[in-house]
Amino acid sequence: MTSPAQPPGAHLPEHPDFLWENPEPKASYDVVIVGGGGHGLATAYYLAKVHGITNVAVLEKGWLAGGNMARNTTIIRSNYLWDESSGIYEHSLKLWEGLEEDLGYPILFDQRGVLNLAHSLQDVRDSVRRVNANRLNGIDAEWVDPAGVKEICPIVNVSPDVRYPVLGATYQPRAGIAKHDYVAWGYARAAHAMGVDLIQNCEVTGLETAGGRITAVQTSRGRIAAGKVALCAAGHSSVLAKMAGIRLPLASHPLQALVSELLEPVHPTVVMSNAVHVYVSQAHKGELVMGAGIDSYNGYGQRGSFHIIEQQMSAALELFPVFARAHLLRTWAGIVDVSPDASPIVGLTPVGGLYLNCGWGTGGFKATPGVGDCFAHTIAHDKPHPFNEPFTLERFTTGALVDEHGAAAVAH
Amino acid sequence: MQLIPCPWCGPREEAEFHYGGQAHVAYPEDPSALTDEEWAQYVFFRENPSGPFAERWSHSAGCRRWFNAVRDTRSHDLLAVYRAGEPMPEVLS
Amino acid sequence: MTFRTPTGGTIDRNTLLHFTFNGRKLTGHPGDTLASALLANGVHEVGSSVKLGRPRGIVAAGSEDPTSLVQVEEPFPEPMLLATTVELFDGLVARGLAGQGRLAPEPDPARYDAKHEHCDVLVVGAGPAGLAAALTAARSGARVVLVDEQNQAGGALLGVDEYLDDRPSAAWVADVLAELRSTAGVLVLERTTAFGMYQDGFVLALQKRTDHLGFAAPAGVARQRVWRIRTRQIVLATGAHERPVVFAGNDRPGIMLASSARTFLHRYGVLPGSRAVVFTTNDSAYCAAIDLAESGVDVPMIVDARPEAPARLATECAARGIEVRAGHVVIGTEGAGRVTDAHVAPLDGVAGHCDTVVCDTVLVSGGWNPVVNLFSQARGKLRYDAELGAFVPGEELETVRVAGSATGELDLTACVRQGRNAGASAAISAGFTPRGQMPLPVSDSRCTSRSGLVLWRVPGDDDASFVDLQRDATVADVLRATGAGLRSLEHIKRYTTIGTAHDQGKTSGMIAAGIVAEALGVELADQRPTTFRPPYTAVSFAALAGRDRGELHDPVRVTAIHPWHVAHGALFEDVGQWKRPWYYPQAGEDLHTAVLRECKATRESVGMMDGSTLGKIDVQGRDAGKFLDMLYTNMMSTLKVGRIRYGVMCGVDGMVIDDGTVIRVGEERYLVTTTTGNAAKILDWMEEWLQTEWPHLDVHCTSVTEHWATIPLVGPKSRDVLAAVAPDLDVSNEAFEFMTWHDTHVAGVPARVCRISFSGELAYEINVTAWHGLAVWEALMAAGEQYGITPYGTETMHVLRAEKGYPIIGQETDATVTPQDLGMSWAVSKKKPDFIGKRSFARAENNRTDRKQLVGLLPVDPSVLLPEGSQIVETDRLPEPPVRMLGHVTSSYPSAALGRTFALALVRSGHERIGETLYVPVEDSLVPVTVTESVLYDKEGARRDG
Amino acid sequence: MTVSPLAAWRGRLAALAPALAVAERPFRSQLTVRASEPSAIAAMGSALGVVFPSVPCTFTAGSGQFGDVEVLWLGPDEFLVVAAPDLQVSIEEVLRGALGSSRGSVVDTSAQRTTVILEGPHVRDVLAHGCSVDLHPSAAPAGTCVQTLLARTGIILQVTGPDRCTVLVRSSFAEYLAAWLSDACVEYQAAAP
Numbered sequence A: 001m002t003s004p005a006q007p008p009g010a011h012l013p014e015h016p017d018f019l020w021e022n023p024e025p026k027a028s029y030d031v032v033i034v035g036g037g038g039h040g041l042a043t044a045y046y047l048a049k050v051h052g053i054t055n056v057a058v059l060e061k062g063w064l065a066g067g068n069m070a071r072n073t074t075i076i077r078s079n080y081l082w083d084e085s086s087g088i089y090e091h092s093l094k095l096w097e098g099l100e101e102d103l104g105y106p107i108l109f110d111q112r113g114v115l116n117l118a119h120s121l122q123d124v125r126d127s128v129r130r131v132n133a134n135r136l137n138g139i140d141a142e143w144v145d146p147a148g149v150k151e152i153c154p155i156v157n158v159s160p161d162v163r164y165p166v167l168g169a170t171y172q173p174r175a176g177i178a179k180h181d182y183v184a185w186g187y188a189r190a191a192h193a194m195g196v197d198l199i200q201n202c203e204v205t206g207l208e209t210a211g212g213r214i215t216a217v218q219t220s221r222g223r224i225a226a227g228k229v230a231l232c233a234a235g236h237s238s239v240l241a242k243m244a245g246i247r248l249p250l251a252s253h254p255l256q257a258l259v260s261e262l263l264e265p266v267h268p269t270v271v272m273s274n275a276v277h278v279y280v281s282q283a284h285k286g287e288l289v290m291g292a293g294i295d296s297y298n299g300y301g302q303r304g305s306f307h308i309i310e311q312q313m314s315a316a317l318e319l320f321p322v323f324a325r326a327h328l329l330r331t332w333a334g335i336v337d338v339s340p341d342a343s344p345i346v347g348l349t350p351v352g353g354l355y356l357n358c359g360w361g362t363g364g365f366k367a368t369p370g371v372g373d374c375f376a377h378t379i380a381h382d383k384p385h386p387f388n389e390p391f392t393l394e395r396f397t398t399g400a401l402v403d404e405h406g407a408a409a410v411a412h
Numbered sequence B: 001m002q003l004i005p006c007p008w009c010g011p012r013e014e015a016e017f018h019y020g021g022q023a024h025v026a027y028p029e030d031p032s033a034l035t036d037e038e039w040a041q042y043v044f045f046r047e048n049p050s051g052p053f054a055e056r057w058s059h060s061a062g063c064r065r066w067f068n069a070v071r072d073t074r075s076h077d078l079l080a081v082y083r084a085g086e087p088m089p090e091v092l093s
Numbered sequence C: 001m002t003f004r005t006p007t008g009g010t011i012d013r014n015t016l017l018h019f020t021f022n023g024r025k026l027t028g029h030p031g032d033t034l035a036s037a038l039l040a041n042g043v044h045e046v047g048s049s050v051k052l053g054r055p056r057g058i059v060a061a062g063s064e065d066p067t068s069l070v071q072v073e074e075p076f077p078e079p080m081l082l083a084t085t086v087e088l089f090d091g092l093v094a095r096g097l098a099g100q101g102r103l104a105p106e107p108d109p110a111r112y113d114a115k116h117e118h119c120d121v122l123v124v125g126a127g128p129a130g131l132a133a134a135l136t137a138a139r140s141g142a143r144v145v146l147v148d149e150q151n152q153a154g155g156a157l158l159g160v161d162e163y164l165d166d167r168p169s170a171a172w173v174a175d176v177l178a179e180l181r182s183t184a185g186v187l188v189l190e191r192t193t194a195f196g197m198y199q200d201g202f203v204l205a206l207q208k209r210t211d212h213l214g215f216a217a218p219a220g221v222a223r224q225r226v227w228r229i230r231t232r233q234i235v236l237a238t239g240a241h242e243r244p245v246v247f248a249g250n251d252r253p254g255i256m257l258a259s260s261a262r263t264f265l266h267r268y269g270v271l272p273g274s275r276a277v278v279f280t281t282n283d284s285a286y287c288a289a290i291d292l293a294e295s296g297v298d299v300p301m302i303v304d305a306r307p308e309a310p311a312r313l314a315t316e317c318a319a320r321g322i323e324v325r326a327g328h329v330v331i332g333t334e335g336a337g338r339v340t341d342a343h344v345a346p347l348d349g350v351a352g353h354c355d356t357v358v359c360d361t362v363l364v365s366g367g368w369n370p371v372v373n374l375f376s377q378a379r380g381k382l383r384y385d386a387e388l389g390a391f392v393p394g395e396e397l398e399t400v401r402v403a404g405s406a407t408g409e410l411d412l413t414a415c416v417r418q419g420r421n422a423g424a425s426a427a428i429s430a431g432f433t434p435r436g437q438m439p440l441p442v443s444d445s446r447c448t449s450r451s452g453l454v455l456w457r458v459p460g461d462d463d464a465s466f467v468d469l470q471r472d473a474t475v476a477d478v479l480r481a482t483g484a485g486l487r488s489l490e491h492i493k494r495y496t497t498i499g500t501a502h503d504q505g506k507t508s509g510m511i512a513a514g515i516v517a518e519a520l521g522v523e524l525a526d527q528r529p530t531t532f533r534p535p536y537t538a539v540s541f542a543a544l545a546g547r548d549r550g551e552l553h554d555p556v557r558v559t560a561i562h563p564w565h566v567a568h569g570a571l572f573e574d575v576g577q578w579k580r581p582w583y584y585p586q587a588g589e590d591l592h593t594a595v596l597r598e599c600k601a602t603r604e605s606v607g608m609m610d611g612s613t614l615g616k617i618d619v620q621g622r623d624a625g626k627f628l629d630m631l632y633t634n635m636m637s638t639l640k641v642g643r644i645r646y647g648v649m650c651g652v653d654g655m656v657i658d659d660g661t662v663i664r665v666g667e668e669r670y671l672v673t674t675t676t677g678n679a680a681k682i683l684d685w686m687e688e689w690l691q692t693e694w695p696h697l698d699v700h701c702t703s704v705t706e707h708w709a710t711i712p713l714v715g716p717k718s719r720d721v722l723a724a725v726a727p728d729l730d731v732s733n734e735a736f737e738f739m740t741w742h743d744t745h746v747a748g749v750p751a752r753v754c755r756i757s758f759s760g761e762l763a764y765e766i767n768v769t770a771w772h773g774l775a776v777w778e779a780l781m782a783a784g785e786q787y788g789i790t791p792y793g794t795e796t797m798h799v800l801r802a803e804k805g806y807p808i809i810g811q812e813t814d815a816t817v818t819p820q821d822l823g824m825s826w827a828v829s830k831k832k833p834d835f836i837g838k839r840s841f842a843r844a845e846n847n848r849t850d851r852k853q854l855v856g857l858l859p860v861d862p863s864v865l866l867p868e869g870s871q872i873v874e875t876d877r878l879p880e881p882p883v884r885m886l887g888h889v890t891s892s893y894p895s896a897a898l899g900r901t902f903a904l905a906l907v908r909s910g911h912e913r914i915g916e917t918l919y920v921p922v923e924d925s926l927v928p929v930t931v932t933e934s935v936l937y938d939k940e941g942a943r944r945d946g
Numbered sequence D: 001m002t003v004s005p006l007a008a009w010r011g012r013l014a015a016l017a018p019a020l021a022v023a024e025r026p027f028r029s030q031l032t033v034r035a036s037e038p039s040a041i042a043a044m045g046s047a048l049g050v051v052f053p054s055v056p057c058t059f060t061a062g063s064g065q066f067g068d069v070e071v072l073w074l075g076p077d078e079f080l081v082v083a084a085p086d087l088q089v090s091i092e093e094v095l096r097g098a099l100g101s102s103r104g105s106v107v108d109t110s111a112q113r114t115t116v117i118l119e120g121p122h123v124r125d126v127l128a129h130g131c132s133v134d135l136h137p138s139a140a141p142a143g144t145c146v147q148t149l150l151a152r153t154g155i156i157l158q159v160t161g162p163d164r165c166t167v168l169v170r171s172s173f174a175e176y177l178a179a180w181l182s183d184a185c186v187e188y189q190a191a192a193p
Ligand SMILES: Cc1cc2nc3c(=O)[nH]c(=O)nc-3n(C[C@H](O)[C@H](O)[C@H](O)COP(=O)(O)OP(=O)(O)OC[C@H]3O[C@@H](n4cnc5c(N)ncnc54)[C@H](O)[C@@H]3O)c2cc1C
Pocket: A034, A035, A036, A037, A038, A039, A040, A059, A060, A061, A062, A063, A064, A065, A066, A067, A068, A069, A070, A071, A072, A073, A074, A075, A076, A202, A203, A204, A205, A232, A233, A234, A235, A236, A240, A255, A256, A257, A291, A333, A334, A335, A336, A360, A361, A362, A363, A364, A365, A366, A367, A412
């Protein structure tokens, strides 16, 4: 038996002894945030901290941060193609860099770098294009050749003989991962400490308006009057917006992820391969965390189909032959709200005092601090923050899309 | 993996099918007569309910026919399947 | 010292197996698990815990064990297996783990596969309930699959020495199994774990086929197989797991579940120790105590938490010298690598009343948790059974039935009855009629199976009271979580990590729920356990990948001419699933020199490429022209028979999705070509519109992509080459005009020859059936030999077309580019009232003057090659980021024809900027470039006619 | 000279016996027919001497002026007519004639797919490793014809006898199919436990 000087799990931080209280909802709030995921909690936090607005409730239909926040593969990066995207994601990444201190919570933010692999000549062109755009936008980015990939992540199979050889990768050194629950709870605890009410098991079932303005929300725990209402419901955004008569260009899909058992460190970075839908990192305890591609159909069931996992595994093993005898420990799914251009919708709505934050699809975890900050600004000033200004609902009418799909920087 | 009853071939594995989103969204009679808003609705906006949803599938690896289905998006249970051109059956939610 | 009993168990005592554990050489027998063999050798301490580094032993005998994690090192390294599920074989080398496993750096040589199986009734679990269900269903004539994760049927019966109908229970099991095996349409799979329940009767099961054979595993046989079972009806007879009671120091090796100790005794002939204290809340552990005592273990005491011990069993114990202390609990233990003492005190906590009992084993039973994992995965609702202290199936599902201990039933005969009923009703639901009811066996079990006292934990040192032994999560952690404000079990799971380890909380989940409910003062009936998710037990990645690896990972599509390309040294480019020749390097050539040579030869004489991968769709019907008019931005219905037109297709959003040529074959027949990568997509696109929008149109589309081999023959000498192989064809410019086609014979084979050019040169495209492709290719090579005919690949094709400013869809476009942006307004019909995408052109964004447009770029220094993907800026000095970018380089090549490098680019207001100097940041410098039209070579189009 | 997609595989496929007898049957005449009007379908049938299948997922066989002809149901208005080699031009002509002015189409797709005959006691087992359709004789008796997936390629599968079937595969996927079959047979060549 091996008994190391220190057991492998000994260094991991504990959660604090106190997180939040569970108050009864008040009759009225200045701002009601619908959805207690990362975005809702971060929005509440910045409303209180930056704008001094503390008469705020976060309403969560289930348990706090139990939606996509509890389910994502925690990849954080800002190396998106378009200026609009790099603006908000880089803003977010900068906030991540100070977040642990800001929240006083050990969020395990780890800038271990992210590799986005290229498998075809067109992937290479797209990747180089993105790297160059990133640099001009002030974002750290590199193009690395297969040998460079191997150096950063020695377990990647860069042999030219595989079905889809690795032709190179983009690398963002400042990118990385953080521990999702810790992030959510860090925001929740800090928001609570500034007076925000976190109300769980409280499902919003209706939105009341008068004279074109939002006035209240109906919930499973009664009516709550609200000066402003901010929707942060991720996969359920369409359902909520519809309560105010607003149609959204979103489709909610299952997105699956999985973990292995705890393994000795083998994977020092984060590897993403959009071409074969493999997104993998090794989390702090040692489990391999892998994301898959979305299930094709609309679904609110927090479950997906198994062939997606099987396909992902065969692709993963082509890239990482060493994973062969790792074991799948658990699979799960979230509900992601995918927009036509793979970019979010953040801003005002036709209803006064009602604000929208959705459409983050497969990649909104990384945006948590950034969008929390910008969305709080939008709510406080009734005017979009410059970083979320391009992400209006109107863009689908004007055609001013921010097409991250076409730009091959999709997912996570 | 869902078992999808193709109205022609009978039940087959989901992997044989291609998903087509909301059903019964007609191409506008005269797109040029639409406002930008109306056109955007056609191009980008689809229903996205949590519950029964009339949607399109194509048996792409089988008979290559498009057909419609009503599926509960919460449970993923198929409530009804019907051929293109047929009216949507009454299904209770 | 050996803890092997002299007789008993299903092991083969005549054969000795040698194995190595933690460096020690030990022996066991066939039929052992690694765990039973370790215990037989007196080894309890297996590994150490992940956070605290405390020793960890063996708690259970099966897959629910939370602690016995080992790393197999030989025959091949495999991390994190439970010693209780590793079947022993000769030569096994393993070691205990400190919480993390190790992946082998070398490739796994084993084979893995998958198999689809269809049945009417799937029975999971081959214990008494499952066997009864399977037999009943089988007798009805239904197709039945019975799976069990154990290497033999029998379930809980394997762990007891009870008699059924006055015969050893094994005989009853053997009879049922024999009948099942001899019934047609029945498949019995041992070592097969149903690990996932999905929609519509889809169940995934993992069969371990050769692991138990160790080094003797036959080559060519898949080590593990994923069964993809599609069934009409499911019977879950998954049994129940015994659960422990939490007390201080409950994590020491030597502390084990009572029924598991009994299983080690009866199934493997192994004693858990020499002196065992038994701590229970119910009757079942009495049998363990009695059986062990009868096998020579010193059992000083049964500590029964209930105020009163069961009289008959207590008497039996007394007869064996076992003291029974009712109303008592174990409050603590001592020991370093193994338990050495148990502290026993009254449950009501009367101070001072504490006895220390010396022992090397503590057997614990806190009751039974029905195995409801799969039922819950199937979205079955659970209900809290207060008597049992566990969640049980709380509803009937249409296709999933539960039988036996999995329902909470503990009595054997009742379990069999349930199994029989479930099997019958499943068969009926699947359309069969049950026949020949099997009789219910009667058991001689002494430990009447009633549930006992529900006790989650014994008050004591919370920091030393372990709830999840693998995650080192204690009662203190749970209380800290509730104290922190957490109410939901899901939160508490995540705060404490209880249930997230390898065992997924099989034995700890219920206890954690109980402790939380107590701490919060809420009813468990109002709680929901944390979500059960696949897999039920861990499944290797390789098993899931199956055979879709290496050569079979994804089909490699090749053309009929592919063998020639390989024989002539082509390097290949992946285009979708196709392998296309990229270039044909000659000795000493790199990409650029080879491509310059290929380009030069083609422009100056004749070149040839394999264009067979182009998508080809036959479009027939009275409305074919009308239909194509809707799909393409330009007009196709006016095309004359015999002629060809280039066309562009857009999505409804007005962005270019594909392009290609359309040839009019007949009045009602067209042949359209698509890009290689989009062939399937465009056919689907056409079918979608036809079937869902315009079913009234008389149009049918048929893919003929692979029917035809397509060979572009390009260059000023192409006419001569063609003339040589197509004697029937008048190849003169007048008789065979640009953008027309002719049917003829080429090299003696029926062919359709089109005069199309993607290079600006005189060029033909020769189409013959794929069967003739290779022969015709070779004939063309021979005919062109005198002209130095040169095969070229995709790279040269790209250069030639780029010199002419022709875009490649997917390279010049990225789903944000309109035909107008590409400078192809000429291909956008002004006359047609509508076509797909037209309306989008009218949107505000499409009419901005600063859209990105396709232009040419000439580096001021003609030897500088711009990297593709470079960005373009306006100024010769970079300001601080963010820098305004004007666009990017889509294609860039050295050009033999131009004698310099050039590039294509999408540039903001590009058409207006022609003549301007812009800058391209390349590494640390800014390369000045001149914006030009996109057409750089032969602008007047003089070369097209040869 | 003609070369079939699996010409280079002939030896390797033959070597799979006795686990499975596998042979390519190249160059067959194949025509994709789209038609929905019963009269047109009947006329085409009588021109070929075979009744077109009316039941989904089946095929029919008959004999007429072109010798033995099979008609495979591919979709509600889609059929594949299969006959001996070198008949595609004349069959196309005859079918066009029979179709007349009815809605539909006839396309020569002879080289689009190649045909592989599988025979032996393990046929269903081998296919079950990659094909999700229930191939049990009760569910897929002789006469069954399905378009489905085999591992990662589309196929048309005709069940022609208790231990016999015909697989049609797109020409560019033929080598993948051959490689997949060869690999699947490993299990049946080895002594499975
Ligand atoms: C498997 C998976 C992997 C992912 N990987 C990544 C990744 O690697 N990197 C990355 O950046 N992003 C990733 N994402 C995306 C990311 O998780 C989401 O974009 C992000 O979490 C969305 O914001 P949120 O945290 O606020 O959403 P959520 O946590 O989903 O919060 C929305 C909340 O709203 C609540 N709600 C809904 N309706 C109502 C109602 N009527 N009343 C009250 N409350 C309601 C929900 O219960 C939920 O808690 C992944 C997502 C998934 C599912």
